[in-house]
Amino acid sequence: MKMKKLIFCITLSFIIATSVSARKTGCEGNCENGFGKWTYTDKTTYEGNWVGTQKQGQGIETWPNGYIYKGEFNKSDWSGQGILIFPDGSMYEGEWANGFMNGKGKFTWSDGKEKIGIWKNGKLQE
Amino acid sequence: MIMNIKYFNKLTELLPEPVRQFSGLVFLTFVVIFSFAILNVFFGQGDELVEKMKKEEARAAEANKLSKIISTLPSGILTFYETGDHYKLSKEQYETVCKITKIIPQRAVMGANLINFKATKIYTTNGNQITETFVNWDKEKNKCIAGFILNGSIDGEEEKITVSGEVLNFLSTGIDTRVYFIKNF
Numbered sequence: 001m002k003m004k005k006l007i008f009c010i011t012l013s014f015i016i017a018t019s020v021s022a023r024k025t026g027c028e029g030n031c032e033n034g035f036g037k038w039t040y041t042d043k044t045t046y047e048g049n050w051v052g053t054q055k056q057g058q059g060i061e062t063w064p065n066g067y068i069y070k071g072e073f074n075k076s077d078w079s080g081q082g083i084l085i086f087p088d089g090s091m092y093e094g095e096w097a098n099g100f101m102n103g104k105g106k107f108t109w110s111d112g113k114e115k116i117g118i119w120k121n122g123k124l125q126e
Numbered sequence: 127m128i129m130n131i132k133y134f135n136k137l138t139e140l141l142p143e144p145v146r147q148f149s150g151l152v153f154l155t156f157v158v159i160f161s162f163a164i165l166n167v168f169f170g171q172g173d174e175l176v177e178k179m180k181k182e183e184a185r186a187a188e189a190n191k192l193s194k195i196i197s198t199l200p201s202g203i204l205t206f207y208e209t210g211d212h213y214k215l216s217k218e219q220y221e222t223v224c225k226i227t228k229i230i231p232q233r234a235v236m237g238a239n240l241i242n243f244k245a246t247k248i249y250t251t252n253g254n255q256i257t258e259t260f261v262n263w264d265k266e267k268n269k270c271i272a273g274f275i276l277n278g279s280i281d282g283e284e285e286k287i288t289v290s291g292e293v294l295n296f297l298s299t300g301i302d303t304r305v306y307f308i309k310n311f
Contacts, residue, residue, distance in 0.1 A: 065307050
């Protein structure tokens with residue numbers, strides 16, 4: 001009798017644990033047209049506006065290794081005004097296009113050093 | 127031939143008993159050694175087998191050493207900069223983890239590619255394929271350097287790009303450790 005109870009408890013815990021972990025991936029809210037949070041299988045998350053299942057408008061993308069992008073998206077790319085925070089605390093604040101720093105921006109290193117300038121495809125134009 | 131055998135028998139009869147016994151023993155020993163030498167030629171792997179066993183022993187010892195080191199670290203993100211969120215590695219731990227880490231996962235590659243336009247283009251075109259990855263301890267700078275090499279064509283031209291930088295955070299899975307943030311700016 002005790003053995004049956006034990007097996008039942010283990011099975012129940014397993015089912016609960018798998019359903020909880022399964023709920024952590026996928027969409028919470030509206031990830032087609034509206035506002036929603038999508039959690040990818042590698043734990044990258046995007047929380048923001050969606051248009052036609054694409055990231056569009058304002059949103060926050062968080063990578064599991066510490067990168068955080070807050071700003072505008074266009075067809076799922078980082079495009080427009082945005083801030084990228086690197087895992088060590090360094091930060092870029094400025095214009096983005098096609099997923100890269102493109103346009104006017106300010107880069108701040110984790111030690112406080114700053115660089116303001118024009119960026120093209122992720123490179124500062126000296 | 128028969129004469130030779132008869133002559134040999136007579137000669138052995140002339141020898142004293144202890145000498146004959148000793149000669150028999152020497153002959154028997156020689157036969158045994160010779161037999162094993164022949165068997166070794168056909169069935170034995172000799173030096174090759176010893177070499178393989180040594181390598182396997184060394185591999186097992188290394189795996190044991192690594193698992194001991196990993197078991198002392200918490201699972202999750204390990205950093206080498208000030209942060210309240212994750213486990214901060216000491217200098218010694220940082221060096222050790224660097225030396226045992228071999229894997230660079232996709233997110234770390236994508237992060238390093240964020241400020242390398244050409245690398246991203248090749249990486250995407252190649253279907254996220256990387257030619258080579260490396261994690262090395264720089265003795266002079268006392269830093270862990272990791273990177274990857276990408277091969278591919280951009281606008282019809284063949285390019286080989288090496289993206290590398292200082293590793294500032296690792297991921298410990300409990301089984302192995304992985305590079306998680308390459309600071310290449």
